[in-house]
Each structure stands twice: as structure tokens, then as C-alpha cells.
Amino acid sequence: MRAAKKIAIALLAGLLLLIVALDIWGALTLGSITPAANPVIDEDANKVVMVFGATGSVGDGLLEAAVEDPDVEKVYAVTRRSSPRIEAGVAAGKVEMLLHEDFTDYSGLADILAEVNTVLWGLGTTSVGMDDETYTWIHVDFPIAFINAWLAARTEGPMSFHSVTGMGTDLNGAQHWAREKGRAEHEAAVLAEGSGLRTFGYRSAFVRPTSEQANVLHYLLEALARPGALVIPAKDLGGAMLEISARTTELANGSLIDNADSIAFAQAYKERMGR
Numbered sequence: 434m435r436a437a438k439k440i441a442i443a444l445l446a447g448l449l450l451l452i453v454a455l456d457i458w459g460a461l462t463l464g465s466i467t468p469a470a471n472p473v474i475d476e477d478a479n480k481v482v483m484v485f486g487a488t489g490s491v492g493d494g495l496l497e498a499a500v501e502d503p504d505v506e507k508v509y510a511v512t513r514r515s516s517p518r519i520e521a522g523v524a525a526g527k528v529e530m531l532l533h534e535d536f537t538d539y540s541g542l543a544d545i546l547a548e549v550n551t552v553l554w555g556l557g558t559t560s561v562g563m564d565d566e567t568y569t570w571i572h573v574d575f576p577i578a579f580i581n582a583w584l585a586a587r588t589e590g591p592m593s594f595h596s597v598t599g600m601g602t603d604l605n606g607a608q609h610w611a612r613e614k615g616r617a618e619h620e621a622a623v624l625a626e627g628s629g630l631r632t633f634g635y636r637s638a639f640v641r642p643t644s645e646q647a648n649v650l651h652y653l654l655e656a657l658a659r660p661g662a663l664v665i666p667a668k669d670l671g672g673a674m675l676e677i678s679a680r681t682t683e684l685a686n687g688s689l690i691d692n693a694d695s696i697a698f699a700q701a702y703k704e705r706m707g708r
Contacts, residue, residue: 463600463638463662464693466684468676468701475681476504478591481548482675483509485536485556485579488516490642491597492555494667495674497643499553500527502675503706509545517645536575539582546586551678552579553671554596560610568610573617580624580632591681592630594621595674600638600692622687631686633677638663638692640670662693669699676702 482499486492487510499508500522508528510519515530522528531542536556539546554576560568576596583592596617601608604615618634625632641655641664655664665673673695677684690698 457661463691464697465691466688466694466697468698469680469683472680472701473682474679474705475591476679477550478593478679478681479505479551479675481505481507481509482551482553483511483546483549485511485552485554487512487519487555488514489555489557490646491640491667491670492553493518493646494640494643494669495553495555495671496522496528497668498671498675500525502672504679505675507548509549511542518643537570537578539579543582543586546583549583549587550591550593551675552583552594553674554579554594557597560608565609565613569613572610572613573620576617577620577624580621580630584624584628584630588628590629591678592628593674593678594625594630594632595677596621596632596634597640597670598634598636600636602634602636618687618689625686631681631684631688633674633684633688633690635670635674635690635695636692637665637670637695639665641666643667662696665692665695665699670695672702672706673698676705 479502482505484492484496484499487496493516496508496510496518499505500518508522509531510522510528511531511533512519513532513534519528519530523530531545556575557572580594598614598618601611602614602618603611604619606612606615621632639654673690676698677690
């Protein structure tokens with residue numbers, strides 16, 4: 434019994450030391466962009482928002498941010514199924530749910546895509562237990578097919594594409610998932626070059642789900658990792674995306690947003706919204 438207790442204490446101490454080390458590392462490395470103090474804001478930049486992955490733990494927060502933004506007039510949720518937040522948004526008249534099955538074919542959405550200013554892309558899945566071909570299909574083929582269709586439908590006005598790629602994404606990384614997400618970031622930026630569209634990859638660390646989807650473990654991890662800029666709530670991440678969209682002249686196409694950068698833009702968004 435004593436041996437088991439000692440092992441448990443040692444494991445807990447090791448975990449705490451690891452978290453402290455991660456907090457220090459995160460605070461030193463996970464941010465390099467400072468939002469402009471007196472930004473030029475385009476209030477029409479987020480007039481029509483489209484959200485992908487809105488039923489997931491990250492996408493639900495992105496949808497919540499878009500619905501609550503007073504500058505957003507319309508939100509399209511492109512999804513295979515509904516959710517309580519989508520249903521509430523539809524009932525309130527701000528959200529239109531677009532049931533969609535083939536995320537490599539958007540030919541039926543051309544008229545709607547011509548209206549869209551901002552895309553919040555939270556669609557994705559874990560690489561654990563998934564074959565490389567399927568992972569590439571979801572994380573590269575889906576978003577690239579969408580951007581091609583969007584650019585074919587719309588080439589004027591403010592446009593921005595925000596994709597959650599995650600910490601560790603690296604075009605030249607050792608792991609397949611990291612390389613493929615990095616490839617998606619790169620190919621999206623190349624497609625957008627010269628078109629007026631700006632693309633952004635959010636290399637977030639731990640995105641805490643909305644209160645409706647979070648549990649005690651999520652809040653515990655958030656409390657431990659927050660000091661190192663490793664955590665951002667999903668709704669705050671959505672706010673950061675909307676803030677970057679509205680700052681149409683501030684960040685260039687292809688910019689990569691680390692977690693501390695997202696936190697900084699989320700705070701700027703809250704201040705601008707008086708929250």
C-alpha cells in the first residue's frame with residue numbers, strides 16, 4: 434500500500450513538473466504577433482460567415498462566436514448533422530444549416546459561396562487509428578476543394594479563410610499528420626495569392642470546448658496549462674478569427690497564428706466588443 438502511494442505521489446509530482454515545464458516553454462514560444470493598438474476595422478468583413486465542423490468540440494465554439502457577433506448578419510453552418518446550437522441559431526433566424534455530404538464537391542453551393550466573407554474551418558479529426566490516405570482526404574482534399582470552389586464563386590470584397598491546424602503542424606515534420614496539415618496551410622495560401630483572399634492557419638495547443646461540451650477534466654487541464662498560453666476556449670478562438678478578419682490590412686495571406694497570438698487577438702476582440 435505504501436509503495437503504491439509513493440508511486441502515485443511520484444507520478445503526480447512528475448505530471449506537475451511536466452506541466453510547469455510546458456507552461457514555461459509555451460509562454461516563451463507560442464506567440465510572436467502583437468495586434469495593432471489602433472486597428473483599421475472593416476465592419477463588413479464578417480457580414481456573412483460560413484462555419485465548418487460546427488458540431489465538433491472546436492467548431493461549436495466557432496459557431497457560438499459567429500452567432501454572437503453583432504457585425505455578422507448571416508451564418509451558414511455546413512454540416513452532415515444538426516446540433517443544439519445550430520438549431521437555436523436557425524430558430525433565431527441568424528443561422529442557415531446546409532446539410533452536406535461530399536466535402537470535396539461544392540457545386541451546389543455556388544450562389545451561397547458568392548455571398549460569404551469569412552470561413553471558420555473547424556472540420557477535422559484525430560490521426561489516431563486513421564490511415565494516411567483518409568487523413569489526407571479530410572485535412573487536405575476537403576479544404577482545398579472548398580477554397581477552389583469559393584474562389585470560383587467570389588473574387589471581390591473582404592474574404593478570409595481560418596483553419597484550425599493545431600500545434601505541431603509542420604510542412605517538413607516527421608509525422609504524416611503534421612506534414613499534411615502543413616501542406617493544407619501552404620496550398621491554401623498559394624491558391625489565395627493575388628485573389629484578395631487571406632488564409633490563416635491556427636496552430637492552437639489545447640482548445641477548451643464550450644461549456645455545453647466541456648467536462649471537469651477540460652477545466653482542470655485549462656487551469657494547469659493556461660499560464661503558459663497553451664489554452665484557448667473555442668469561443669475565444671472564434672473571436673480571434675473574427676478580429677483578424679475585421680483587420681483587413683493587418684496580417685498577410687498565409688499567416689500562421691500560434692496559441693498566444695490567438696489569445697492576444699481574442700482579447701482585442703473582446704475589448705472592441707466591450708466585453
